Amino acid sequence: MAGAPSTGADEARNDAVEAALGKLDLDAKTRLLAGQDQWSLPALPQIGLASLVMSDGPVGVRGVRWTADDPSVALPSPTALAAAWDPGLARRAGRLLAQEARRKGVHVLLAPTVNLHRSPLGGRHFEAYSEDPFLTGAIGTGYVQGVQDGGVGTTVKHFVANDAETDRFTVDNVVTPRPLRELYLAPFEAIVANAHPWGIMAAYNTVNGTSMTEHRYLQREVLRGEWGFDGYIVSDWLAARSTTGALIGGLDVAMPGPKTVYGPALAAAVRAGEVEEAAVDEAVRNVLRLAARVGVLDGAPAVVTEPPATVDGDALTREIARRSFVLVRNDVRDGRPALPLDPAAGTIALSGAAARDARILGGGSATVFPDHVVSPLDGLTAALPEGALTYTVGADPSTELAVAEKGFALAAVCTAADGRVLASDPLPNGRVQWVGSDLPDGVAFDELHTVEIRGTFTPRESGEHTFGTRGVGGLTLAVGGETVFEGEQGRGTDSDPFAAFFGKPTERARVELTAGVPVEVSLRDVVHKADDLPMAAVSFSLLHLGPQFDPDELIAEAVEGARAADTAVVVVATTDAVESEGFDRKDLKLPGRQDDLVRAVAAVNANTVVVVNTGSPVELPWRDDVAAVLLSWFPGQEGGAALADVLLGAEEPGGRLPTTWPAVLADAPVSDTTPTAEGELHYTEGVFIGYRAWERAGTTPAYPFGHGLGYTEWSYETIEATGTEVRVRLTNSGPRAGREVVQIYLAPVASADGAPTVERPARWLAGFASVEAAPGESVEARIPLPRRAFEIWDEESGSWTYVAGRYEIQAARSVADRRLSAVVDTEA
Numbered sequence: 129m130a131g132a133p134s135t136g137a138d139e140a141r142n143d144a145v146e147a148a149l150g151k152l153d154l155d156a157k158t159r160l161l162a163g164q165d166q167w168s169l170p171a172l173p174q175i176g177l178a179s180l181v182m183s184d185g186p187v188g189v190r191g192v193r194w195t196a197d198d199p200s201v202a203l204p205s206p207t208a209l210a211a212a213w214d215p216g217l218a219r220r221a222g223r224l225l226a227q228e229a230r231r232k233g234v235h236v237l238l239a240p241t242v243n244l245h246r247s248p249l250g251g252r253h254f255e256a257y258s259e260d261p262f263l264t265g266a267i268g269t270g271y272v273q274g275v276q277d278g279g280v281g282t283t284v285k286h287f288v289a290n291d292a293e294t295d296r297f298t299v300d301n302v303v304t305p306r307p308l309r310e311l312y313l314a315p316f317e318a319i320v321a322n323a324h325p326w327g328i329m330a331a332y333n334t335v336n337g338t339s340m341t342e343h344r345y346l347q348r349e350v351l352r353g354e355w356g357f358d359g360y361i362v363s364d365w366l367a368a369r370s371t372t373g374a375l376i377g378g379l380d381v382a383m384p385g386p387k388t389v390y391g392p393a394l395a396a397a398v399r400a401g402e403v404e405e406a407a408v409d410e411a412v413r414n415v416l417r418l419a420a421r422v423g424v425l426d427g428a429p430a431v432v433t434e435p436p437a438t439v440d441g442d443a444l445t446r447e448i449a450r451r452s453f454v455l456v457r458n459d460v461r462d463g464r465p466a467l468p469l470d471p472a473a474g475t476i477a478l479s480g481a482a483a484r485d486a487r488i489l490g491g492g493s494a495t496v497f498p499d500h501v502v503s504p505l506d507g508l509t510a511a512l513p514e515g516a517l518t519y520t521v522g523a524d525p526s527t528e529l530a531v532a533e534k535g536f537a538l539a540a541v542c543t544a545a546d547g548r549v550l551a552s553d554p555l556p557n558g559r560v561q562w563v564g565s566d567l568p569d570g571v572a573f574d575e576l577h578t579v580e581i582r583g584t585f586t587p588r589e590s591g592e593h594t595f596g597t598r599g600v601g602g603l604t605l606a607v608g609g610e611t612v613f614e615g616e617q618g619r620g621t622d623s624d625p626f627a628a629f630f631g632k633p634t635e636r637a638r639v640e641l642t643a644g645v646p647v648e649v650s651l652r653d654v655v656h657k658a659d660d661l662p663m664a665a666v667s668f669s670l671l672h673l674g675p676q677f678d679p680d681e682l683i684a685e686a687v688e689g690a691r692a693a694d695t696a697v698v699v700v701a702t703t704d705a706v707e708s709e710g711f712d713r714k715d716l717k718l719p720g721r722q723d724d725l726v727r728a729v730a731a732v733n734a735n736t737v738v739v740v741n742t743g744s745p746v747e748l749p750w751r752d753d754v755a756a757v758l759l760s761w762f763p764g765q766e767g768g769a770a771l772a773d774v775l776l777g778a779e780e781p782g783g784r785l786p787t788t789w790p791a792v793l794a795d796a797p798v799s800d801t802t803p804t805a806e807g808e809l810h811y812t813e814g815v816f817i818g819y820r821a822w823e824r825a826g827t828t829p830a831y832p833f834g835h836g837l838g839y840t841e842w843s844y845e846t847i848e849a850t851g852t853e854v855r856v857r858l859t860n861s862g863p864r865a866g867r868e869v870v871q872i873y874l875a876p877v878a879s880a881d882g883a884p885t886v887e888r889p890a891r892w893l894a895g896f897a898s899v900e901a902a903p904g905e906s907v908e909a910r911i912p913l914p915r916r917a918f919e920i921w922d923e924e925s926g927s928w929t930y931v932a933g934r935y936e937i938q939a940a941r942s943v944a945d946r947r948l949s950a951v952v953d954t955e956a
Contacts, residue, residue, distance in 0.1 A: 137429050137431070140428065140429055141417065141420040141421065141425075141428045141429065142417070144416075144420055144425055144426075144427040144428035145413055145416040145417050145420055145425070145428065146413075147427065148175040148176070148177065148416055148425060148427075149409060149412055149413055149416060151174060151175050152172070152174075152175065152412065154395050154398060154399075154405060154408070155392075155395050156172055156174070157405075157408050157409065157412045158390055158391055158392070158394040158395040158398070158408060159172075159391050159392075160172060160177075160412055160415055160416075161380060161381055161382065161390040161391070161394065161408070161411050161412065161415065162381070162382055162385050162386070162388040162390035162391035162394070163381070163382065163383040163384040163385030163386070163388060164179070164385045164386060165384065165385055165386065165564030166192070166365075166384045166385075166563040166564030166566060167181055167182050167183060167192045167384070167564065167566075168180060168181045168182065168192070169381065169415065175425070175426070176425060176426025176427065177416070177419055177424065177425050177426070178419075178424040178425075179424075180235050180236065180415075180418065180419055180422070180424055181233055181234050181235050181236070182234065182235070182236040182237075182238055182283075182362075182383070183229065183232065183234040183236070183237060183238065184238050184239075184493045184494070184496075185225065185237045185238055185239025185240070185494070186206055186225075186237075186239030186240045186241055186255065186271075186494060187202055187203040187204065187205060187206070187489050187494055187496065187762075187764065188200040188201050188202045188203060188225070188228065188489075188496030188498070189201075189225055189228040189229045189231075189232055189234055189237060189496070190495075190496050191232035191233070191234060192232075192233075192234075192566065193562070193566045193568075194495075194496075194497060194556070194559075194561060194566070195497075195553060195554070195555075195556070195568075197553070197554060198232065199496075199497050199498055199499035199556070200228060200232075200496035200497060200498060201224065201225075201228055201441040201442075201445060201496075201498060201765065202445070202488055202489055202496050202497075202498040202501075202764050202765040203221055203224070203225070203444075203445055203448060203764045204445070204448050204449050204452050204761055204762060204763045204764040204767070205254045205255070205489060205490060205494075205743045205761050205762035205763075205764075206240065206241060206254065206255055206256060206257050207253070207254050207256070207257065207258075207743055207744060207761050207762075207786060207787070208448065208449065208452035208760075208761035208762065208763060208764075208783070209221060209257070209267060209271070209448060209452065210257035210258045210263060210264070210267045210786035211452040211453075211454055211759075211761065211783035211784060211785065211786050211836075212448065212451040212452045212782060212783060213263070213267075213783075213784050213786070213869045213896055213898065214270075214451065214898055215266045215267055215269060215270030216270060217270070217447075217448060217451060218267045218268075218269075218270030218271045218274065219270040219271065219273050219274035219277070220274060220439070220444060221271060221274060221444065221448060222270065222271045222272065222273060222274020222275035222276075222277065222278070222282075223274040223275070223277050223278050223436050223439055224274075224439040224441055224444050224445075225237060225239075225274070225275055225278075225280070226274065226275045226276070226277065226278020226279065226280040226435070226436075227278060227435070227436075227438065227439055227441075228441070229275075229278070229280040230278065230279070230280065230435065234280065235280060235281060235419075235422040235423075235424060236280065236281035236282070236283060236326070236327060236418070236422065237275055237280055237281065237282055237283070238283050238285065238329065238493075239271070239275075239282060239283070239285070240257075240268050240271045240272065240282065240284060240285070241255045241256045241257075241285055241286065242256065242257065242264050242265070242268045242284055242285070242315040242316060242319065243256045243285075243286055243288075243289070243290050243291045243312075244256065244258070244259055244260075244261060244264060244291055244311060244312060244315070244817065244818075245258060245259035245291075245744070245786075245787045245817075245818065246259070246291040246292070246798060246811070246817050246818075247291070247292060247712075247796070247798055247799045247800065247801050248713075248716060248744065248745045248787075248788075248790060248793065248796055248799060249292070249712050249713045249714070249715075249716070249793075249799055249801050250291060250292045250293065250712060250713075250744070250801060251292070251293040251707065251708060251709065251710065251711045251712040251713055252292075252293055252490075252492065252708075252709050253707070253713075253743060253744035253745075253787075254490040254494075254707055254742075254743025254744050254761070254762055255490055255492075255494050255709070255743075256291075257315075257786060258786035258787055258818075259786070259787045259788060259817060259818030259819065259833065260786070260818060260819070260833065260892075260893050261310070261311050261312075261314035261315050261318075262314070262318075262892075262893045262894065262895075262917075263786055263893060263896070264314075264315040265314060265315040265316075265317075265318030265319055265322075266318070266896075268284065268315055268318070268319045268323075269318060269319050269322045269323045270323075272284065272319055272323035272325045273322075273323045276323070276324075276325070276326065276431070276432075277432065277436055278432060278435050278436060279422060279423065279430055279431060279432030279433075279435060280422065281325075281326035281327050281359075281418055281421065281422055282325045282326060282327060283325070283326075283327035283328060283329040283362055284316060284319050284320075284325050284327070284328050284329070285328070285329035285331070285364070286329055286330075286331035286332070286333075286340075286364055287316060287328050287329060287330050287331055287340060287346070287347075287351070287361075288308075288312050288313055288316060288331065288335060288340065288346060289301040289303055289308070289312045289331070289333060289335050289811075290331035290332065290333050290340075291312070292712050292801035292809070293709065293710055293711050293712045293801070294711070294712045294801045294802055294803065294809075295803050295807065296332045296333055297332045297333075297366075297367075298334075298803075298807055299333050299334065299803045299807060299808075299809050300333070300334040300335070300336070300337060300803070300807055300808045300809070301333055301334065301335050301336075301808075301809050301811065302336060302808050302809065302810045302811060303335060303336065303811045304811070304814065304923070305921060305923045305926070306814065306815060306920065306921045306923055307811060307813075307814050307815045308335075309921035309928075310815050310920065310921055311815060311817060313346075313350070316328070316351075317355055320351070320355045320356070320357050321355065324359075325357075325359055326359040326360070326418050326421055326422075327359045327360050327361070327362060327418065328351065328357065328359060328360075328361050328362075329361075329362055329363070329364055330343075330347065330361055330362070330363050330364060330367060330368075330379055331364055331367065332364050332366075332367045338377075339367075339369065339370075339373070339377075340367070341363050341364075341367050341368045341369070341370075341373075341374050341377060341379045341382075342370055342373035342374055342376070342377035342379070343377055343378070344376060344377045344378055347361055347377055347378030347379070348377070348378040351378070352378065358414070358417065359414065359417070359418060360380045360381060360411075360414040360415050360417070360418045361378060361379055361380045361381070361414070362379075362380065362381040362383055363379055363381065363382050363383055364383075365383055365384050366384070368382035368383075368388065368389045368390070369389065370389060371389040371390065371393045371394050371397050371402075371403075372397050372402045372403050374389055374390070375390075375394065375397075375403050375407050375408065375411065376403060376407065379411075380411040380414045380415055381411075381415060384563070384564060385564070386564075394408065442765075442766055445764045445765055445766040446766035446769050446770045446773070447770075448764065449760070449763040449764055449766055449767050449769075449770035449771075450770040450771075450773050450774050450779045450780075450781065450782065451782035451783065452760075452761055452763070452782070452783045453758055453759065453760050453761075453763075453770070453771070453774050453781040453782070453783050454758070454759040454781065454783035454784060454785055454835070454836045455467065455756065455757075455758050455759075455781040455783075455836060455837040455838070456751075456757050456758070456759060456785070456789070456830075456831045456835060456836065456837070457751060457752075457754070457755075457756055457757040457837075458755075458756045458837050459754075459755045459756060461734070461755070465756075465839075466735060466737060466755035466756040467737065467755075467756045467758070467774075467775065467777075467781075467839070468774070468775065468776060468777025468839055469695055469737075469775055469776055469777065470776075470777070471511060471512055471513070471516075471776040471777075472513070473694070474516075474693070474694025474695060475515075475516050475517070475518070475692075475693045475694050475695070476508065476512065476516060476517050476518075476693055476694070476695045476696070476697055477518050477519075477520070477686070477689040477690045477692070477693035477695070477696045477697070477729075477733070478504065478505060478508060478517060478518065478519045478520075478696075478697045478698075478699070479519070479520045479521065479522030479523075479686040479689065479690070479696070479697075479698050479699070479725065479729065480521070480522050480523065480698050480699035480700055480701070480722070480725070480739075481521050481522070481523065481524040481525060481526060481701070482504070482525075482699045482700065482701035482741045483503065483504040483505050483519065483697075483699035483739075484503055484504075484505045484519065484521070485503065485534060486501060486502075486503040486504060486699075486701075486741065486763070486767055486768060487701050487702065487703070487741055487742075487762060488501055488762055488763060488764050488765055488767055489762045489764070490707050490708060490709070490743045490762055491704040491707065491708030491709060492708050492709020492710060493709055494709070497556040497557075498765040500765060501765050501767075501768075502765065502766050502767060502768035502769045503767075503768045504697075504699050504739065504741075504767070504768045504771050504772075505519055505768065506768045506769075507767075507768030507769045507770070507771050507772035508697075508768070508771070508772050508775070510769070510772065511772035511773075511776055511778075512772075512776075518689050518693065519689075520682070520685045520686040520689050521677075521682050521685075521686070522682055522683060522685070522686030522698065522725045522729070523679060523682060523683060523686075523700075523720055523721040523722045523724065523725035524674075524677075524682070524720060525700075525701060525702070525703050525718065525719035525720035525722055526673065526674075526703055526720075527673075527676065527719070527720060528633070528673065528703070528705050529594065529596040529598075529633045529635060529671040529672065529673050530671060530672065530673065530703070530704060530705075531557050531558050531559045531669050531670070531671060531672075532557060532558030532585070532649075532669075532670045532671060532672040533556075533557040533558065533672075534588065535585055535586045535587060535588055536557065536558060536583060536584070536585050536649070536670075536672070537583045537584050537585075537586075538554070538555040538557070538558060538581055538582065538583035538649075538670070539552050539553060539554050539555055539581075539582055539583055540552070540553045540554075540555050540560050540568070540579055540580070540581055540582075541579070541580045541582050542568060542571050542576055542578075542579050543576075543577060543578050543579075543580070544575050544576070544577050545577040550568075550570060550571045550575065550576065551568040551569065551570050551571050553568045555581065555583075558581055558651070558669055558670030558671065558672070559669040559670075560579055560581060560599075560653070560666055560667065560668055560669070561666075561667045561669075562665065562666045562667070563664070563665045563666075563667075564664055564665070567664070567666070573657075573664035573666075576655055576666070577654065577655060578652055578653060578654050578655065579652075579653050579655060579666055579668075580650055580651065580652040580653070581649075581650065581651040581652075581653075581668075581670050582648075582649075582650045583648075583649060583650075584646045584647065584648055584649065585607075585641075585646065585647055585649045585672070586644065586645070586646040587641045587642065587643050587644070587645070587647075587674070588643060588674070589643050589674055589675050589677075590641065590642045590643040590675070591640070591641070591674075591675025591677075592638050592639070592640055592675050592676075593638070593639050593640075593641050593672065593673070593674060593675060594635055594637070594638050594672065594673040595607055595612065595635075595636055595637050595638075595639065595649075595670070595671065595672055596633055596634050596635045596636050596637075596671035596672070596673075597613070597617060597633075597634055597636055597651060597668065597669065597670065597671060598617075598631050598632065598633045598634065598668065598669040598671055599617060599631050599653060599667055599668025599669055600617060600618065600631055600656040600667065600668065601616070601617065601653045601654050601655055601656035601668060602615070602616050602653065602654035602656075603615065603616070603617050603651065603652065603653055603654075603668065604650075604651070604652040605636050605637065605650070605651050605652075605670075606648070606649070606650040606651075606652075607637065607639050607647060607648075607649055608639065608647040608648060608649075609648055612636060612637035612639070613636035613637060617631055617634065617668075618631070631668075633669075633671055649670065651668070651670040653666070653668045679720070679721045679724075682721075682725075683721065683724060683725050683728050684728075686698075686725060686728070686729060687728050687729060687731075687732055690729040690732055690733040690736070691732040691733065693733065694735065695733070695735040695736075695737065696729045696730075696733040696735065696736045696737070697736075697737045697738075697739065697775065698725060698726050698729055698736065698737070698738050698739070699738075699739045699741055700718050700722040700723075700725075700726065700738060700739070700740055700741065700742075700746075701718075701722075701740075701741035701742060702718065702719060702741075702742045702743070702746065703719055705719070706719055707742065707743050707744060712801040712802075715747075715793055716745060716746050716747045716790065716792075716793045717746065717747055718742075718746050718747070723749055723750060726738055726750045726754065727750050727753070730750060730753050730754045734755065735755050736754045736755055736756075737754065737755055737756040737757075737758065737775070738750075738751075738754050738756070738757050738758070739758050739760050739771065739775075740757065740758070740759045740760065741760050741761075741762070741763070741767075742759075742761070742762075743761055743762045744787070745787065745788075745789040745790060747790070747791070747792055747793065747830075748789075748791075748830060749792075751830060758771075758774070758775070758781060759783070759785075777839065780838045780839045780840070780864075780866055780867065781836070781837070781838060781839070782836075782838070782867055783836050784834050784835065784836035784869050784871075784942070785831055785832070785833055785834055785835045785836060785942070786833075787818065787833065788818055788819050788822055788829045788831070788832060788833045789829055789830045789831040790829050790830060791828075791829060791830040795827050795829065797813070797816070797817075797821035797822060797824065797825045797827065798813045798816070798817050798821050814887075815887075815888075815889065816889060818833060819832060819833035819834075819943045820889035820890070820892065823889065823890045823891070823943075824889065824890070832942050832943050832944035832945075833893075833942065833943045834869075834871050834893075834940065834941065834942035834943050834944075834945075835941075835942040835944070835945070836869070836942070838866045838867065838868070839862070839864055839866060840860055840861075840862030840863060840864050840865070840866035840903070841860070841861045841862035842858050842859070842860060842861065842862070842866075842868045842941070843858060843859045843861040844856065844858045844939055844941075844947035844948045845857045845858055845859060845906070845948075846948070847937070847939050847948040847949065847950045848950065849913075849937040849950040849952050850913075850952060851913065851918070851952055851954045852912065852913050853910065853911065853912050853913060854872050854895065854909075854910075854911045854913060854937055854939065854950075855908055855909070855910050855911075856870050856872075856908065856909045856911070856939045856948065857906060857907070857908045857909075858870070858899065858901075858906065858907060858908075858909070859901070859904070859905065859906040859907075860901035860902060860903055860904065860905050860906075860907075861904075862903060863903055864903060865900070865901065865902045865903065866900070866901065867898055867899070867900045868898065868899050868900075868901075868941075869896055869897075869898050869941075870896060870897050870898075870899060870909040870911065870939055870940075871893060871895075871896045871939070871940045871941065871942065871943070872893070872894050872895040872896060872911050872913070872937065872938065872939060872940070873891040873892060873893055873894060873937075873938040873940055873943060873946065874891060874892055874894045874913075874917055874918070874935050874936075874937065874938075875890060875891040875935065875936040875938055876888055876931075876933065876934070876935055876936075877933070877934040877935060877936055877951065879933070879934075886920055886931065888920065888931075891938065891943065892917070893943075894913055894914070894917035895911040895912060895913055895914070895917070896911065897909040897910070897911045913937075915930065916928070918930055918931055918932075918935070918954060919931065930954075930956040932954050932955050932956045933953070933954060934951060934952070934953050934954075935951070935952055935953075935954060936949050936950070936951050937949060937950045937951070937952055
């Protein structure tokens with residue numbers, strides 16, 4: 129497979145790269161391959177190279193600092209983007225992120241995540257797209273194209289088989305060649321072929337006994353050799369552990385700095401004869417090519433000189449959210465579906481803590497801080513007539529300490545040992561997390577002695593408020609001018625170095641406070657400066673938990689509101705303690721008493737609509753007892769406005785499931801994320817994950833892959849298929865304009881003797897397309913069938929093999945709702 133076609137501009141960039149490389153000595157070259165801090169590579173003025181800046185994604189561009197002074201647009205979660213089944217929409221999202229990156233001085237976005245939903249317990253499930261490699265590759269391709277349309281690089285991650293969080297630094301994922309190729313490598317291969325990304329991120333984990341940052345076969349032979357990838361390969365943060373192993377294995381850049389396995393250590397290895405300088409040159413060439421592409425190398429024309437038209441971030445975020453919402457149930461009663469609601473007819477009782485405090489994104493490195501958030505309560509209040517909406521908490525899943533946010537107005541004050549104030553920086557919440565260049569302007573780590581989170585807290589409720597701390601160092605906590613804790617908090621013992629450094633949340637005090645009456649709060653940290661840290665870092669948090677009210681009383685209050693209303697809307701959600709980077713989930717249950725709330729409300733109001741505000745599947749034991757169920761994922765900063773659009777019928781819910789939703793975890797055919805005592809996680813299911821595994825097991829999920837209802841009906845009328853294209857004609861037979869996602873599945877037809885030539889799933893996704901039509905209008909979807917859809921990886925020959933024979937081409941609304949089919953006979 130070849131890379132992108134060469135152009136005159138490519139030749140000019142290559143010439144500039146070679147000229148720059150020829151001017152560098154060994155020390156400069158090895159320094160360029162090592163982060164100079166948390167987020168950037170060093171400038172080399174002697175060759176006209178500016179510092180190259182990277183930033184976390186994928187739902188927003190953090191920039192080099194998390195600060196309230198520089199907020200970020202927060203898009204819906206990757207699961208939401210995939211649920212739209214629209215690579216074009218993903219491309220528009222990428223262009224918005226490129227716009228954000230340019231605004232923040234960022235050259236490379238550390239995204240997208242294209243690992244698969246192998247297990248529903250994967251803690252970072254929300255940050256990946258789908259259980260299906262074809263859908264993942266298509267959405268990832270659009271995303272990468274969009275970001276790079278804006279002249280900003282991408283690093284497709286995490287290469288490869290980084291599908292869970294348990295022991296992610298040490299786990300050895302044992303995957304045989306066929307599933308490795310057909311499933312886990314497939315999205316990366318598709319994106320390299322179709323979007324030509326400028327970067328790939330090597331994962332923490334090991335695959336088949338070799339650490340990914342040292343995996344010569346996968347990085348050099350497959351990624352660069354077979355696929356023709358010509359970008360740079362960067363380690364996940366702290367993933368590189370061997371100087372010679374990483375370089376020989378194909379890793380170009382070790383992040384973060386300044387302490388890495390490259391830099392001086394790599395120069396010394398070359399001088400000692402452990403590695404060839406030519407290998408260093410190859411890595412430097414890849415980095416310089418990236419610099420040339422993003423426009424920070426003198427004499428090299430940037431790929432993009434005129435960025436795309438400016439994107440309205442709020443409008444696009446709102447559009448993606450509503451296009452991603454998946455209506456999985458919409459009961460018809462008295463001839464009328466439960467949704468959409470008539471905004472002028474009757475009253476709505478809204479309940480659920482997440483209706484007021486929406487969860488818009490997942491935890492971990494995907495976290496950004498937008499300048500505003502529209503909650504469901506905000507969105508519905510703005511859209512409905514005055515007096516039509518009431519709100520009660522009903523059930524609050526937040527029963528654990530969390531970073532102080534709602535009602536807090538905080539700043540971080542940095543002081544030297546002699547008491548001099550070095551800087552005062554506003555904070556978006558109670559977390560200080562500064563690593564390397566994250567430190568406020570004018571603050572040197574060597575001079576920094578203490579950091580104090582200082583400000584006020586105005587409670588929303590009267591009662592007993594709990595305050596706590598998380599972090600490392602000497603901590604002093606004061607509330608209302610009174611010191612409530614003073615002492616040391618040490619590093620944790622977690623095998624994940626990030627979790628160990630951040631420490632464990634610890635309760636420190638309980639204080640009676642009055643609603644609406646502000647109190648002063650302060651958390652002072654004597655900065656911990658350990659010699660073994662790979663970089664200068666300050667990380668500690670002020671934690672808070674509001675008053676814990678009797679859950680039965682909260683539910684009873686919501687029930688009374690629902691009883692008196694024409695419609696009840698309940699918003700249920702997960703929390704940061706359930707879905708976040710760094711750990712896998714233990715179960716799929718909604719936290720707290722949220723299931724009890726839904727049951728109680730549904731018992732008194734037949735028109736109960738449940739909005740599920742989660743990034744990945746949860747069990748919904750009451751799903752058949754409510755009028756409608758709408759999955760809103762983590763919907764981004766405009767989620768509440770988009771929800772009002774959809775619930776009240778201004779827009780149609782456009783989403784289809786990118787992953788199977790189990791009724792209960794025990795039904796899931798593949799769920800294990802825990803390595804053996806030897807540190808191995810065996811992918812014994814082979815090519816059978818997701819819907820492929822469900823069909824093999826013969827088990828019915830709550831909602832199948834591809835499922836999603838709109839506000840109109842579609843009649844599938846005709847299908848014409850060849851081995852290269854499918855044409856499906858369909859008509860909008862419902863009452864309003866709508867959009868349909870036509871899904872094409874290939875199902876091999878057994879030979880006459882019934883013996884399959886090779887074990888394959890019952891069917892697999894081979895293509896899809898969206899169509900739009902007015903009521904009564906007919907449209908045609910034309911969907912190409914890629915050759916790869918008919919191929920398998922032959923482990924004996926170590927190559928792709930076209931499997932000729934008879935196939936049923938199935939046009940479907942979901943993997944379980946197949947409307948039309950045609951049989952084709954193919955030849956190799």
